[in-house]
Amino acid sequence: MATHSLHLDEIIKNKLNPEQLKEYNRIHYGRIDNCEIKLQDSTLEAGKLHDFEVAAYSFSAAKEVRNPRLVKVGLIQHSIVLPTSEPIEKQRNAIFDKVQKIIETAASEGVQILCLQEAWYMPFFLCTREKEEWKEFVESADNGPSFIFLSKLAKKFNLVVISPILENDNGVWWNTAVVIDENGHYVGKHRKNHLPSVGSFSETAYYLPGNTGHPVFETKYAKIAINICYGRHHAMNWLMFGLNGAEIVFNPAATISEFGESFWGIEARNAAIANSYYTCSLNRVGTEDFTTRSTQKNISRSYYGSSYITAPNGCRTPSLSRDKDGLLIVDMDLNLCRQVKDHWGFNMTARLDMYAKELKNIHPTPNLL
Ligand SMILES: NC(=O)NCCC(=O)O
Known part of the structure; x- marks a missing residue:
């Protein structure tokens, strides 16, 4: 299928003259000024040395009676490091080593909330339909290898970290996002609500839909929530995190x-606009090759990265690359959430009571005819 590694943003940037680009950014991305932030030389050097892209932007809010509520968010997209046939501990440690360097760079830029991609410390083996072979990657939410690894870094750098893992809770598996606070402590978790069972995505063969509802975590820096991957296709999933008070929703x-x-660039952006919060979209990169142990079938999947962030007014960053590891940093003023709500009046006109009544009468199994 898609063979272009050049991102659409780069193609457009290369084709338009500066005036045209300004107009394109205004209409398509809602950006009226250049919101790029200058990075430290040491950051650019780290990117070159360890071969990852770094980009940074800021979203401001209008001056108002409240003090600005500024927070710096970082997203890390990355590929796996070793072949999927290597011992699991080796694969995981190699990813830890790679990601640690990017986290250190994020911390040196002052990032306060950092999110990693879905099932970040493993290949996305769920396409193999094999379970036993991969069970070592599945860990306890508050005591597994990835928690121990990230908890140290969170404490060292005063970071709130969102760590999407595969969780083993007394033998039962879940697709879970763990929140770790700036002291390295476990804050809580959210389990993926909507599971794909489409094409090569067969997650229902591994675990159940989440049972944690729509939690919002009140961290030192912001009220955050996590809508894991396929949940982005479900508008009500986004809605509930907003109604529960989220200021930033990570995907x-x-x-x-x-x-x-x-429609990768549309769904989370639309959610930001509809719910007056920031959305942070984060996808893995690289090709992952598997040979199933039982049938010796070869499976290959390539992920297209393109992580980006949208503000509640619909203004969004360009995407990170389609095929390269990357760190996206955004300075955001959380006051913008309330300002946008007041301006558009979406809360006031939402008519949730009307929908609640209608939803009560909907049969839980949709009519497929
Ligand atoms: N991980 C996951 O839920 N993938 C499903 C495909 C998608 O929603 O993009």
């Missing part, structure tokens, strides 16, 4: 071009 994903790259 850590593992998605491939055939599964809707054309």
Whole structure:
């Protein structure tokens, strides 16, 4: 399918003259000024040395009676490091080593909330339909290898970290996002609500839909929530996080071009606008090759990265690359959430009581005819 590694943003940037580009950014991305932030030389050097892209932008809010509520958010997209046939501990440690360097760079830029991609410390083996072979990657939410690894970094750098893992809770598996606070402590978790069972995505063969509802975590820096991957196709999933008070909703994903790259840039952006919060879209990169142990079948999947962030007024950053590891940093003023709500009046006109009444009468199984 898609063979272009050049991102659409780069193609457009290369084709338009500066005036045209300004107009394109105004109409398409809602950006009226250049919101790029200058990075430290050491950051650019780290990117070159360890071969990852770094980009940084800021979203401001209008001056008002409240003090600005500024927070710096970082997203990391990355590929796996070793072949999927290597011992699991080796694969995981190699990813830890790579990601640690990017986290250190994020911390040196002052990032306060950091999110990693879905199932970040493993290949996305769920396409193999094999379970036993991969069970070592599945860990306890508050005591597994990835928690121990990230908790140290969170404490060292005063970071709130969102760590999407595969969770083993007394033998039962879940697709879970763990929140770790700036002291390295476990804050809580959210389990993926909507599971794909489409094409090569067969997550229902592994775990159940989440049972944690729509939690919002009140962290030192912001009220945050996590809508894991496929949940982005469900408008009400986004809605509930907003109604529960989220200021930033993260969408850590593992998605491939055939599964809707054309609307990757639309869904989370639309959610930001509809719910007056920031959305952070994060996808893995690279090709992952598997040979199933039982049938010796070869499976190959490539992820298209393109992580981006949208503000509640619909203004969004360009995407990170389609095929390269990357760190996206955004300075955001949380006051913008309330300002946009007041301006558009979406809360006031939402008519939730009307929908609640109608939803009560909907049969839980949709009519497929
Ligand atoms: N990880 C995951 O839920 N992928 C499903 C495909 C998609 O929604 O993009």
